[in-house]
Amino acid sequence: MSTLYPAFLNSRDKIVGSTLAxxxxxxxxxxxxxxxxxxxxxxxxxxxxxxxxxxxxxxxxxxxxxxxxxxxxxxxxxxxxxxxxxxxxxxxxxxxxxxxxxxxxxxxxxxxxxxxxxxxxxxxxxxxxxxxxxxxxxxxxxxxxxxxxTLQKPKSRKMTNSIKPIVKPPKISTNPFNLYCKDQITALFDENPQFQLDISSQVKILLEKWRTLSDEEKKPFKEKAQERKSILIKEAEQWWENVDPNLVKLENIRRKNINVERKESGKPLLREIKNPFAPKSLPTAYAIFVKDVYSLFLNVGPAERMKSIAQKWNHLSQDEKQKYKERFLESKKEHSD
DNA sequence: CGCGCTAAAGTGCATTTTGA
DNA sequence: TCAAAATGCACTTTAGCGCG
Known part of the structure; x- marks a missing residue:
């Protein structure tokens, strides 16, 4: 068979060097x-x-x-x-x-x-x-x-079954190492535009470098990360303020629908989206109790710990429980003022 | 939902590959 | 065509534990 094309094109119109021609x-x-x-x-x-x-x-x-x-x-x-x-x-x-x-x-x-x-x-x-x-x-x-x-027509999908998110909340998290990677990789491309990036080995190298950096050298990246995070938080707050709550509901329905399939195939499930800035509800009487006695149960594992605390709660007298209920009512009163 | 803690999952970076 | 998976790592966030 005759020789045909020298290389593959990928979707970004680059020749993919690693792939066979x-x-x-x-x-x-x-x-x-x-x-x-x-x-x-x-x-x-x-x-x-x-x-x-x-x-x-x-x-x-x-x-x-x-x-x-x-x-x-x-x-x-x-x-x-x-x-x-x-x-x-x-x-x-x-x-x-x-x-x-x-x-x-x-x-x-x-x-x-x-x-x-x-x-x-x-x-x-x-x-x-x-x-x-x-x-x-x-x-x-x-x-x-x-x-x-003559090809068949596309099947229409309901919005709540679509693979495309209806609304997409902005992500907030970032960290100093990520910023360091970005910085270093950008520099590599600046030095040599033809640089072939193998991200997995590159990150390994950068990680080793990152470990050798002094706190002083890491400082700008840490500060930058903080700075970026506060910006992201502000943007996210704005986003949640302006987003149509009905679309959020629809998006959660979509995620539930998708999760049916994902669960069957063992894939990790999509989480529901919720406003992280929404005011949190007050700790209940039981929650206050947990906080009070938690330090007494540090010698056992976390699951066992919560079981023990629950057991202790159940053995409390009505009077003792009443004290916690009153504390809850007090905090509620304070909150409404 | 909230308590505190841990284990596990998610997140960022850039890019290609794969799926729809 | 867009979106997700996959890639590796550190760092970050969250599910889970029980009860009201």
Missing amino acids: LSSFVHKCSSIQIQIANSFFKGGSYSHNQHRFYFKGDENNSKISILNLNLFRDGQTQISKRRYSNKHGSKELSSQVNEYLDAGSSKDELFSRILKEIETSGKRTDSVEELKKLLKDRINELVDSELIK
């Missing part, structure tokens, strides 16, 4: 199949059509790899290689592929057309722009094709 991929595989998946998606505020092609090959005669060619109706292109390591066994992969294969025979024509095009073009280019144009031309041709027109 399509050409070498094609060469490595003893056989190549091209499959098509038709997908229409609607998520939140946008709606678009995406046509996805799978280039399947038994790379090195062992691992199965798949290339994604995503064609969007608006002319965007995305090529990426999907690697299946330990996480996705080849079994799982092939069933996934077969599913798409059976999706419709009318796609065969388009498959072969693309395959032929790739085989016979023999074009190669080192220019990203040129590569983009090549793909774009083909897409323009494709989006007008009968096949694309």
Whole structure:
């Protein structure tokens, strides 16, 4: 098979260096199949059509790899290689592929057309722009094709089932080390715009550096973090003041709906959102009691501790309980004044 | 919801990959 | 096309414990 394209483009129009070039991929595989998946998606505020092609090959005669060619109706292109390591066994992969294969025979024509095009073009280019144009031309041709027109329509989703958040509260937390990372990584890019960032190893390096910094050297980052945090808090307060409470309710409904699926698949659940600045309710009589006697139970573990405190509370006489109830009423009175 | 504490989960950074 | 997952680490926040 002829050499095709020098590299993959990712969605940001950068050549992905670490990924195999399509050409070498094609060469490595003893056989190549091209499959098509038709997908229409609607998520939140946008709606678009995406046509996805799978280039399947038994790379090195062992691992199965798949290339994604995503064609969007608006002319965007995305090529990426999907690697299946330990996480996705080849079994799982092939069933996934077969599913798409059976999706419709009318796609065969388009498959072969693309395959032929790739085989016979023999074009190669080192220019990203040129590569983009090549793909774009083909897409323009494709989006007008009968096949694309017959693709199924997007399923509409209720807002409360959407993957897109209805409202998104601003995040407040930050820390000195994060700011240090940002600072250092920005500097690396400034020094060398071609710098290839491997974030995980980079953070390791930065962490070691961070540990060697003196308190004096850490100070500006700590101060900056404090500063940033107070700004974030102010912004968050503003946000919560202005947000429509009905949308917050809807967002929590959406999260509950999503959590049904997440729970089934064992994924961590989305938390409900709530206003962290809302006034807290007063400690109850029992809460006051816990605070009073807590230090007496430090010798046992936290769970055991609370059980013991509860037991002690239950053994209190009515008079003693009454004292705590009065303390609660007093604080309530003070609060209302 | 609130008490105090701990274990566990979440958060930031940047980026690519994957999913919808 | 956007959003989430994944990546690693320190730091930060929160769930959970029981009761009213």
